Amino acid sequence: MKMIINIAMKEIKSFFVTPMGWIIIALITAAFGWNYFIGINNYFEVMSGAIRPAERVGVTIYVGQTVYGSASFLMLFAVPLLSMRLISEERRQQTLPFLFSAPISIIEIVLGKFFGLFAFLAIMVLYIFVMLSTLNIWADIDFGYLIANTFGLFLLVGSFAAIGIYFSSLTSQPIIAAILSFIFAVTLFILERYFASQPNHWFSYISLMKHFQTFSRGVISSKDIIYFILFISTFLVLTIRRLDADRLRG
Numbered sequence: 001m002k003m004i005i006n007i008a009m010k011e012i013k014s015f016f017v018t019p020m021g022w023i024i025i026a027l028i029t030a031a032f033g034w035n036y037f038i039g040i041n042n043y044f045e046v047m048s049g050a051i052r053p054a055e056r057v058g059v060t061i062y063v064g065q066t067v068y069g070s071a072s073f074l075m076l077f078a079v080p081l082l083s084m085r086l087i088s089e090e091r092r093q094q095t096l097p098f099l100f101s102a103p104i105s106i107i108e109i110v111l112g113k114f115f116g117l118f119a120f121l122a123i124m125v126l127y128i129f130v131m132l133s134t135l136n137i138w139a140d141i142d143f144g145y146l147i148a149n150t151f152g153l154f155l156l157v158g159s160f161a162a163i164g165i166y167f168s169s170l171t172s173q174p175i176i177a178a179i180l181s182f183i184f185a186v187t188l189f190i191l192e193r194y195f196a197s198q199p200n201h202w203f204s205y206i207s208l209m210k211h212f213q214t215f216s217r218g219v220i221s222s223k224d225i226i227y228f229i230l231f232i233s234t235f236l237v238l239t240i241r242r243l244d245a246d247r248l249r250g
Helices: 002-016 019-047 059-083 088-092 096-101 106-137 143-168 174-194 208-216 222-249
Strands: none
Touching: 002 019, 002 106, 019 059, 019 106, 059 106, 059 143, 059 174, 059 208, 088 096, 088 174, 096 222, 106 143, 106 222, 143 174, 143 208, 143 222, 174 208, 208 222
């Protein structure tokens, strides 16, 4: 556990010492802020009188849908750029053999890098929660809705991170790793849209966004939590097996 924490801390620091980390976090948080502003502005325009009181939506749901909906899409672009160098950079600089020879297991290496990336992404997810919580200054908001969406977004970005670290383990070129992980994630989104009209199709059961939609409605479901945990675990295991094969080949 200590080695996992040490590797995670090293990865977190590496994000803050490179321009890429600061640029991504600045752009993403700015985009969240803009969607927050748009959501509030639209809320007052739409709810001011054109809709009957019985059909009006609370400010938490109206603004939250705008921000969390855009967040899931924006993270699709951000995570591949952040995860691309986690292992591929080690391979490119030929430092993987030193990691393999160190008194640390491959499981600890993978988990340390994963949790380092996840902690960095968590900063942006928590930023959304804090930003939306400021609505409570002038309105009664549904914190249960915010907590459910935040928890679901944690699981979704964790899934993106697991995908990213796996593709980072396949190549020595970070940009190729980013492209592959992005294409894979986008393909899942496209297939989910294609089979959206067939709710009983087998793909609907493995769709990331279908399981995230439960949280986006303000509901925390144990089956969706288990799905995300299994999804993340699958790609982490694939990464471990990939690195273990590299170690055996020397």
